[in-house]
Amino acid sequence: MNSTFITNSLRFVVLLAIQVVIFNNIDFLGFINPYPYILFIILYPVNGSKAGLLVASFFLGLVMDMFSNSGGVHAAACVTLAYLRPTFFKFSFGVSYEYQTVKITDKLTPERFSFILIAVVTHHLVLYLLEIFRFNFIWDILLRTLLSTIFTLLLCIIIIYLIKPSKR
Amino acid sequence: MQQIFNFILKNSNRLLFLLLLGISLSLTIQSHSYHRSRYISSANVFTGFVYEKINNVKEYLNLREQNNQLANENAQLKKLLFNNTDSLTAGNALPKPAGMENVKVYNAKVINNTFNSKENYLTLLGGEKDGIKPDMGVVNSLGVVGMIEKTSNGYSTVQSVLNIKSKINAKIKKSNHFGSLTWNGKNVGFAQLIDVPRLASVRKGDTIVTGGRSEIFPENIPIGTIDKVYIDKATNYYTLNVRLFNDMTNLGHVYVIENVKKQEIQKLEEETKNE
Numbered sequence: 001m002n003s004t005f006i007t008n009s010l011r012f013v014v015l016l017a018i019q020v021v022i023f024n025n026i027d028f029l030g031f032i033n034p035y036p037y038i039l040f041i042i043l044y045p046v047n048g049s050k051a052g053l054l055v056a057s058f059f060l061g062l063v064m065d066m067f068s069n070s071g072g073v074h075a076a077a078c079v080t081l082a083y084l085r086p087t088f089f090k091f092s093f094g095v096s097y098e099y100q101t102v103k104i105t106d107k108l109t110p111e112r113f114s115f116i117l118i119a120v121v122t123h124h125l126v127l128y129l130l131e132i133f134r135f136n137f138i139w140d141i142l143l144r145t146l147l148s149t150i151f152t153l154l155l156c157i158i159i160i161y162l163i164k165p166s167k168r
Numbered sequence: 169m170q171q172i173f174n175f176i177l178k179n180s181n182r183l184l185f186l187l188l189l190g191i192s193l194s195l196t197i198q199s200h201s202y203h204r205s206r207y208i209s210s211a212n213v214f215t216g217f218v219y220e221k222i223n224n225v226k227e228y229l230n231l232r233e234q235n236n237q238l239a240n241e242n243a244q245l246k247k248l249l250f251n252n253t254d255s256l257t258a259g260n261a262l263p264k265p266a267g268m269e270n271v272k273v274y275n276a277k278v279i280n281n282t283f284n285s286k287e288n289y290l291t292l293l294g295g296e297k298d299g300i301k302p303d304m305g306v307v308n309s310l311g312v313v314g315m316i317e318k319t320s321n322g323y324s325t326v327q328s329v330l331n332i333k334s335k336i337n338a339k340i341k342k343s344n345h346f347g348s349l350t351w352n353g354k355n356v357g358f359a360q361l362i363d364v365p366r367l368a369s370v371r372k373g374d375t376i377v378t379g380g381r382s383e384i385f386p387e388n389i390p391i392g393t394i395d396k397v398y399i400d401k402a403t404n405y406y407t408l409n410v411r412l413f414n415d416m417t418n419l420g421h422v423y424v425i426e427n428v429k430k431q432e433i434q435k436l437e438e439e440t441k442n443e
Contacts, residue, residue, distance in 0.1 A: 021222060030356065031284040050181045058188040065208045066215050068282065069289035069325060071199025072208065075192035083185040130193075132286050133200050134332075137353065 004045060012060060015040050020067050023155075031144065034151040036159055037064065038123050041082050042116060043160075046089065057082035070131055077127040081119055088118045108157065120152050121145070200287075209318045209325050210280060210291045216323035219291050223279040227420075234420040241309035271386055272426040274299050276306075276324070278419045283330055286353045290326040290419065295319045305385040305425040311413040312336065312349075312391050313422055315384055329359055330416050338391055339379035343368055346379050349391060349410070356416055358395060364406040370397050376410050383430040 019037035026033055040060055044053050061075030068074070092115035128141045128148075176183065195208060210219065276294035294300055296319050306313040306326050314328040315336075327334050329351060336349040338361055345368035347361040361376055374394045380387035396409040427433075 020218060025226075027284050033284060051184055054181065054184050054188055058192065061192065062208065065195070066212070067210055067218070068285075069208075069210050069291075070285070070287075071197075072192035072195025076189060076196055079185060079188045079192060083181075083189075130196050133196075134286075137286065140353075 004048070008040075008044065008048075008056075011040055011043065012056065016060065016063055019064065024068065028151065029147075032147045032151055034148060034155045035124070035127070036152055036155045038078065038081060038120065038152070039156055039159060041078060041085065041123075042119050042156070044082075044085075050086070053082045053085070054079060073127055073130040076130055077123045080126050081123045084122060085119070088115055088122075091115075091118065108161065113157075116156055117149075117153060120149050120156065124149050124152065210289070211295065211318045211320045211323045211325045213320065213322070216279070216291065216293070216320065219280040219323075220293055223277075223293075230418055230420065233418065237309055237420070244309075270428055272299070272428060274424040274426070275421065276300065276424050277421055279323075281328075281417070281419055283328070283356045283417050286332050288328040288330045288416075289317070290314065290328055292316075292324045292326060292422070292424075293322070294424070295322045295324045297321050299426070300324050300424050301426070303384060305389075305427075306422050307385070307389055307425060308414065308419065308422045310390070310415075312378060312385065312389055313414060313416075313419065316424065328416065329412070329414075330356055336385065336391075337379040337382040338376050340364070340368060340370060340394075341375040341377045341388070345370075346381065347406075347408070349376070357412060359392065359410050359412055361394075361408040361410050362400070362405065363403070364408060366399075366404060366406060368406065370394060370406060370408060372396070376408070383427050383433050384425075386425065386427070 015037045019035065023034050023036060037060065041053065041057050044056075057078040058075055061078035062072070064070075064074035064078075065072055092111045124145045125141075128144050132141050132144075199208075210216065274294065276292040276298070278290050279293045280291035282288045282290070290306075290313070292300070292306075300316060300319055302316050302319055304316045306316060312329055314326040314331070314334065316324050317327045318325045329336065329349070332351055332353045334349075334351065337346065338349040339346045345364055347364040349359055349361050351359050364370065372394055376391045376394065378385040378387060378389045378391060390413050392410040392412040392414075394408050395411040398407045398409070399405075400407045
């Protein structure tokens with residue numbers, strides 16, 4: 001039981017609780033809900049166990065599905081994001097991302113911003129595609145993805161930079 | 169053999185990903201395909217408990233409206249009671265002896281309500297231990313709310329009227345023409361009554377009530393009023409836009425209706441079909 005494990009489990013529980021209690025009830029304009037709980041996947045250590053991340057994000061999504069009665073859409077979206085995360089790292093930070101100590105909780109650079117943006121867009125697109133699941137609502141899917149992405153992105157950045165780890 | 173192990177070891181993450189994705193996709197597809205087939209629902213002890221606690225706080229925000237609704241309903245019931253002076257029908261207003269009634273009514277409280285997706289569900293405080301079973305109707309004093317989908321011991325989920333999978337038998341109160349009440353997924357204040365025959369005379373403002381054809385809802389429970397009339401080009405039936413009496417975004421206490429004769433009806437229909 002090292003400190004990384006404890007930090008991550010704590011983050012898992014706290015983010016889920018905040019999501020269910022606060023962010024699921026926002027209903028901005030009647031249909032836009034932010035999903036900042038995916039910060040768990042975004043902030044997971046770069047060199048942490050990949051299998052662990054996959055399993056953890058699956059359960060993260062499954063609990064969300066339980067709360068929102070949505071079958072398995074959050075689980076699918078979270079697992080997809082967790083699996084594609086190294087690819088997004090490579091895209092945003094260059095090939096040798098593993099050898100640099102990439103920490104999201106540093107200054108907001110264009111690389112970090114692009115990483116969070118791609119992660120959020122991927123998650124939301126998969127989420128709404130599977131949730132709505134019908135082709136005649138394709139514009140609805142895209143509109144919801146766009147608006148929720150803006151909302152989630154803002155919240156993610158605010159959360160990251162407001163609640164920095166206390167060490168400076 | 170060695171190579172198979174090597175392959176599995178080398179691609180363990182990918183295989184794990186495919187496995188987990190497969191599980192979640194099958195859960196998703198199952199929840200979209202069939203009625204009452206989802207395994208993951210908020211009718212369990214954990215989510216029910218959390219929603220109950222959240223609702224304990226949120227309840228205070230709309231107490232005034234709930235009170236008004238309750239007082240109006242009481243006034244309505246008192247009116248029925250006081251106006252029933254005819255000695256012939258006086259007995260009908262009183263409850264029938266236990267075991268004789270056609271419909272049982274249970275009280276339940278909405279502890280979670282969604283209305284922002286295409287398939288919306290409510291979570292109720294009240295489950296099997298209160299007598300609530302799947303496929304019962306859910307109404308409140310204003311009109312139809314939905315149908316029970318899944319139950320656990322203390323909680324149950326309701327497929328709301330605002331769900332593109334829901335289909336409720338309904339009719340125009342004035343002319344008794346039947347149709348199916350569906351939702352097109354767009355506006356939470358309106359539902360659509362489809363497959364209304366062209367013979368029916370429909371006018372804006374007419375009342376829509378539940379039809380007696382389903383075993384779930386008794387006849388003549390209010391649903392809404394006609395807001396707009398279209399002619400469906402493909403089928404040449406009317407499609408009516410119905411303004412719901414219920415504000416589906418603000419629900420408090422609801423009544424769960426059990427049709428006691430349902431099993432008898434279903435058994436009879438089953439037997440007729442088999443002949």
